[in-house]
Amino acid sequence: MVREKVTVKAKSGLHARPANLLIKTAQKYKCKVEIEVDNKIFNAKSLIGILAAGIDCGTEVSVICTGDDEEAASKEVVELITGDMGEE
Amino acid sequence: MVELIVVSHGNFAKALLGSAELVMGEQENVTTFGFHLGENVEDLRNKIEEKIKAIQKESPESEILVLTDMKSGSPFNASTMLMQNYDFYQIAGINLPIFLEILGTREFETAASLSDMATTLGKETIVDVKKLMED
Numbered sequence: 139m140v141r142e143k144v145t146v147k148a149k150s151g152l153h154a155r156p157a158n159l160l161i162k163t164a165q166k167y168k169c170k171v172e173i174e175v176d177n178k179i180f181n182a183k184s185l186i187g188i189l190a191a192g193i194d195c196g197t198e199v200s201v202i203c204t205g206d207d208e209e210a211a212s213k214e215v216v217e218l219i220t221g222d223m224g225e226e
Numbered sequence: 227m228v229e230l231i232v233v234s235h236g237n238f239a240k241a242l243l244g245s246a247e248l249v250m251g252e253q254e255n256v257t258t259f260g261f262h263l264g265e266n267v268e269d270l271r272n273k274i275e276e277k278i279k280a281i282q283k284e285s286p287e288s289e290i291l292v293l294t295d296m297k298s299g300s301p302f303n304a305s306t307m308l309m310q311n312y313d314f315y316q317i318a319g320i321n322l323p324i325f326l327e328i329l330g331t332r333e334f335e336t337a338a339s340l341s342d343m344a345t346t347l348g349k350e351t352i353v354d355v356k357k358l359m360e361d
């Protein structure tokens with residue numbers, strides 16, 4: 139399992155299009171990809187899961203990847219979340 | 227990818243796709259049909275049937291999932307009649323969260339698993355917010 143703590147940079151948080159971008163990125167990998175926020179864990183391959191998390195800009199989250207390609211998945215998801223996610 | 231046909235009373239199907247595309251961008255392999263005043267169920271059934279035939283001809287390996295707005299309504303009845311002659315799945319009672327989740331996962335999920343997911347998600351995404359806030 140790979141766990142990395144990051145701060146969400148996208149101006150509108152992980153809502154709508156950034157959330158869609160996140161799930162599309164997570165879905166490229168076989169491993170389980172989850173986002174932990176406030177001690178709750180959400181499936182990063184599910185749009186409804188990510189929208190339900192209600193993650194705003196500036197929120198600290200943990201990216202948790204578990205499975206064969208966890209290193210690569212974690213690297214790409216962390217890079218995505220710490221970028222502007224196309225919001226600027 | 228699972229091919230989607232959304233069928234509704236009035237413009238709901240078209241508007242549902244428009245709302246989903248606001249979140250997820252333009253979607254391919256989604257067709258919408260509305261049932262309008264003055265039309266009959268047979269006309270609607272014929273439109274759906276033509277689309278199913280076209281999908282089966284153009285991409286015979288693709289599964290088809292029909293999404294209707296309400297169990298026992300005319301769009302549901304038109305689609306259900308066709309299930310006697312064509313092999314496809316149907317979910318009745320579509321809403322935006324279910325639709326978004328289907329669009330987001332249909333590239334790698336089967337129509338059967340999308341149907342299972344939809345019925346589970348239906349119970350989870352309709353909430354009494356006042357009760358939720360009191361908990």
